[in-house]
Amino acid sequence: MSIAVLLSAMLQGGAAAPVAPCTDPVYMVVAGPTHDRARMMAYGQAIADSQIYDRLGGYYINAPRAVATFEGDAPPGYATLIVRFPCLANAEAFWNSDVYQNEILPLRQNPSAGDYFVTVYPEIPLRPEMVGKVGEADYLVRFEGSEIPERRAYADPRGLVLGIDADAAELATPSEGWPEARLLRRDVATGEAWRLSADRATDFDGDAAPALTEIYVLRGSMRFARVALGQGDYARLGAGYDMGEVRLGADSEILLFRYPEGAPASAQPEPLVVREAETGWRAGTVARDAGAEAPLMIRDLFTDGESGARTFLVRIAPGVSVPWELHRTAEEGYLLEGDYRLAECLPSGRRDYDYAPGGYFYRPAGVMHSGPESTTTTGATWLIRTPRTLDALFYPACPSAPVAPENEEEETP
Known part of the structure; x- marks a missing residue:
């Protein structure tokens, strides 16, 4: 039985129905400009205090602030945060839970502390050549890149x-x-x-x-x-x-x-x-x-x-x-x-x-x-x-x- 169903039973009451195995990981992506950083910090702390991620197998895989920008100009305060869940059902259980919708989400929505999009994407399997080289949030094999040719400089148009x-x-x-x-x-x-x-x-x-x-x-x-x-x-x-x-x-x-x-x-x-x-x-x-x-x-x-x-x-x-x-x-x-x-x-x-x-x-x-x-x-x-x-x-x-x-x-x- 999925942990999502067990959590739903604990949070909302009622018997849990059989569900499909929770074995297809997904990524929930929250992206957009932050307008009130203090309130967003309080929002994040409330998620941590609720332990809802821990109970549903969710965890952050990145820091929200970019370390480099390769294209375009993001608006001030732009952030992207990615949470990995073991399956879509667990991500839905988090989003639809009473504790999140009624206690945590209002901390950033009333009034809005940022203009965010929240989307969910399926994880794709590791490429065969990467199996055994990455795990536990670390690379198990070093990639030095010494054999990769340098990228050519951006070329300006002819006739300039x-x-x-x-x-x-x-x-x-x-x-x-x-x-x-x-x-x-x-x-x-x-x-x-x-x-x-x-x-x-x-x-x-x-x-x-x-x-x-x-x-x-x-x-x-x-x-x-x-x-x-x-x-x-x-x-x-x-x-x-x-x-x-x-x-x-x-x-x-x-x-x-x-x-x-x-x-x-x-x-x-x-x-x-x-x-x-x-x-x-x-x-x-x-x-x-x-x-x-x-x-x-x-x-x-x-x-x-x-x-x-x-x-x-x-x-x-x-x-x-x-x-x-x-x-x-x-x-x-x-x-x-x-x-x-x-x-x-x-x-x-x-x-x-x-x-x-x-x-x-x-x-x-x-x-x-x-x-x-x-x-x-x-x-x-x-x-x-x-x-x-x-x-x-x-x-x-x-x-x-x-x-x-x-x-x-x-x-x-």
């Missing part, structure tokens, strides 16, 4: 480019016959980003644009074919457009972006030119649906009606910050003015970057970034590009992850 200073970027040539320029990024799948500089007027043969191309004049001027651009002007050229002879004016800096071959984008049969003098700033905001508002000023340069790709300027006031956010499209940025501290929640760990004018990043889709500590002290103006519609999903925190040392090279798969 963060914290670049354009003045220190590699020198290369965008095309044959072009002057050397600072290569910010080059990738077959996602395209290229360059910064051209000229101390004095420079002429060269621009030839045909090898891919859909965007140009933004940081300062000075640029002329090609029938197009003349000044500071703050923007141009979009279709693949194959013959630029002919190109002139960079004295003391000029130009941003040049090239799409990858076959990128989804609407055709550009004639150059699109957007003059700074003809476009204004409009008010914008982000993070409204995340419970915080960050007022911004936006100057639109181009939006592709087919792909949703955008190129625009965003001006951020001093002290503005947003929650942690994630985009389902890549995002590329070049800091035009001011300063900006930007946090990245990477698989390899959180990293923080301090950007000054000329700072550049390219972030593939799906990388969490920003957060409340990302902000500007002087105000900041960014040029931003996205290859598809820019959306944002907001999160309360960066999930726990190891912090990668600043001097450690990022590993890619």
